[in-house]
Amino acid sequence: MKAAEEGMKASIADRPVKRNRRLPKMNWRGALAVAAFFLAWHFLVLLKAPGFREIASPIEVLNTFLTQYIGNPKYWNSWVASFKRVIYGFVLAQVLGIPLGLLLGTRETFHNLVYPVIEILRPIPPLAWVPISILFWPTTELSIIFITFIGAFFIIVINVHDAVRNIKKEHYWLALSLGANGGQVFRRIMIPSVIPSIAVGMTLGMAVTWNVVIAAEMIAGDNGLGRLTWEGYVSHTVTVVIIGMISIGLAGYLSTIGVDYLEKKMMPWRGTR
Amino acid sequence: MNTAALKGELTVKGLRKWYHRRDQAPVHVLEDCSFRIEPGKLTVVMGTSGCGKSTLAYILCGYIGPDEGQVLMDGQPVKEPGSDRIMVFQETALWPWMTVMENVVFGPLAKSRAGRDEATRKALELLRKFGLSEFKDKYPGQLSGGMKRRAELAQALINSPKLMVLDEPFRGLDVMTRELMQEYYIKLFEETRLTTVFITSELEEAIFLADRILIMGGTPSRIVRSLEVDLPRPRTFDVLATERYLEIKKEALEVLYGESMQQQTMAC
Ligand SMILES: Nc1ncnc2c1ncn2[C@@H]1O[C@H](COP(=O)(O)OP(=O)(O)OP(=O)(O)O)[C@@H](O)[C@H]1O
Ligand SMILES: [Mg+2]
Numbered sequence A: 001m002k003a004a005e006e007g008m009k010a011s012i013a014d015r016p017v018k019r020n021r022r023l024p025k026m027n028w029r030g031a032l033a034v035a036a037f038f039l040a041w042h043f044l045v046l047l048k049a050p051g052f053r054e055i056a057s058p059i060e061v062l063n064t065f066l067t068q069y070i071g072n073p074k075y076w077n078s079w080v081a082s083f084k085r086v087i088y089g090f091v092l093a094q095v096l097g098i099p100l101g102l103l104l105g106t107r108e109t110f111h112n113l114v115y116p117v118i119e120i121l122r123p124i125p126p127l128a129w130v131p132i133s134i135l136f137w138p139t140t141e142l143s144i145i146f147i148t149f150i151g152a153f154f155i156i157v158i159n160v161h162d163a164v165r166n167i168k169k170e171h172y173w174l175a176l177s178l179g180a181n182g183g184q185v186f187r188r189i190m191i192p193s194v195i196p197s198i199a200v201g202m203t204l205g206m207a208v209t210w211n212v213v214i215a216a217e218m219i220a221g222d223n224g225l226g227r228l229t230w231e232g233y234v235s236h237t238v239t240v241v242i243i244g245m246i247s248i249g250l251a252g253y254l255s256t257i258g259v260d261y262l263e264k265k266m267m268p269w270r271g272t273r
Numbered sequence B: 001m002n003t004a005a006l007k008g009e010l011t012v013k014g015l016r017k018w019y020h021r022r023d024q025a026p027v028h029v030l031e032d033c034s035f036r037i038e039p040g041k042l043t044v045v046m047g048t049s050g051c052g053k054s055t056l057a058y059i060l061c062g063y064i065g066p067d068e069g070q071v072l073m074d075g076q077p078v079k080e081p082g083s084d085r086i087m088v089f090q091e092t093a094l095w096p097w098m099t100v101m102e103n104v105v106f107g108p109l110a111k112s113r114a115g116r117d118e119a120t121r122k123a124l125e126l127l128r129k130f131g132l133s134e135f136k137d138k139y140p141g142q143l144s145g146g147m148k149r150r151a152e153l154a155q156a157l158i159n160s161p162k163l164m165v166l167d168e169p170f171r172g173l174d175v176m177t178r179e180l181m182q183e184y185y186i187k188l189f190e191e192t193r194l195t196t197v198f199i200t201s202e203l204e205e206a207i208f209l210a211d212r213i214l215i216m217g218g219t220p221s222r223i224v225r226s227l228e229v230d231l232p233r234p235r236t237f238d239v240l241a242t243e244r245y246l247e248i249k250k251e252a253l254e255v256l257y258g259e260s261m262q263q264q265t266m267a268c
Helices: A002-011 A028-046 A058-069 A073-106 A108-121 A126-136 A140-165 A169-177 A182-220 A225-234 A238-266 B053-061 B100-110 B116-129 B145-157 B175-192 B203-209 B237-241 B243-267
Strands: B010-019 B027-037 B042-046 B068-073 B085-088 B163-167 B195-200 B212-217 B222-228
Touching (some): A028 A058, A058 A238, A073 A108, A073 A182, A073 A238, A108 A140, A126 A182, A169 A182, A182 A238, B027 B053, B027 B068, B027 B222, B042 B053, B053 B163, B116 B145, B203 B237, B212 B243
Parallel strands (some): B042 B195, B042 B212
Antiparallel strands (some): B010 B027, B010 B068
16 A cells, blocks of 8 residues: 555646735726826816816815814714614624525525515615605614615525525535534535625625615715715715715725625635635 | 445345426436445446436435335445445535545544544545645645545545445546546555445446446436456556456447447437
């Protein structure tokens, strides 16, 4: 046998599949494009191009931001308010949606009973829930959180449900042949198999959550980044509208970074590719 | 009963299998398959693509049930997956979220026969034997095809099963790796003498490895022929140049040729 071992090591010169490591590099083209965007905006406003008469220039926006907003607690409270809603809605959606997706995917009777209801509720856009939600929940805050939750909830349920149903049978069979019991199969096979889909559900869910929160704040809120933007519009202060928009963009971007980080932690086997 | 004789002996009686699909006519895959897998022997199952080899293998391991017929392992009916039988699947079934080491120690730890230290020690020994010790902390996605196959062999062997079913394990490997794997695998088999069902569609591979070849054919498939391969063991690729090898090959080709002729005429 010894000879075979040696032979095996020496002869099969197969190496692990090589993968490029991507080093985080400054994206010059991207930076250039951003600069070009602000320049174009500036000159279009300066030249009073059609549609741009009422728009503030980037300089004005920056000026307003530095003088009136950067040190203004009300502005930062808008950030906090919106982030809170996003996080509550998002986390609640995951905490309730993941187990429900798992149940739907594994229990046939439960699936037959509950899935049709989900299929009916799922196509209803989260914003269509606004009136009912306001009537139902005692406070505006709760109704906004609820609508946010709705946005992410169905996405994660469907993603987990599909993932459970598409787990390769071989993955289960192998575990059973190696003597695993039901609990072990659940923890070591089923949960890790659906993690990639949970990750997809979280990415999509996070995007939807910001969409929904901003719209809901415009309709029903009395604070938050959506409200800030809307108040700017109502009071004809374009600089505020633009500050609101850029803030929302940044907030969404930061959330994506957070979710990406979480996903990498959840899937160590992916990071090595 | 002589317990020494009971080691992964399979008796297969009158298997019939249909796949039932929603909104479509059921596919009749297996018809009256009856055969015996002798303990300590390597039985090769051959057949054309799509003839139901994998289906038969799943039934032998208890992953799916036949519509009719029975599989007996050492006299006991096979009804569900069990840790005395294991399959190396056609497509790799290593769990991508576990490292090679975690994949290999899964069996011993699941059955909690052994502590983690003991399991790890045994796994390391096997991985070294399979030339994989440097890759124990890699994930399957980082391994080449041949390495995956070896990791799967280690994962199966650490559990000391009584029966091993290999479903076209070397399909998709390049010619060089394939030959090396065959050479390596036959040494492994001759050392362990683990009762094995080896599925392949390559005739040379079949004769090189087998004690007996079962040829599947017909639609729905049944076992149309059983060939004894009495080439001496231990074997090396030198047997491929012997008279006896050529005789067996000729006989097998006649059966296979007859089968494919029949399929052709059926298709016309
Ligand atoms: N789950 C399934 N549902 C319906 N039909 C199936 C299913 N699995 C396999 N079949 C059909 O049954 C037949 C036998 O399939 P099987 O995979 O057992 O063949 P095989 O000999 O292993 O083929 P291959 O050489 O491609 O591995 C094929 O015609 C296939 O299309
Ligand atoms: Mg197959």
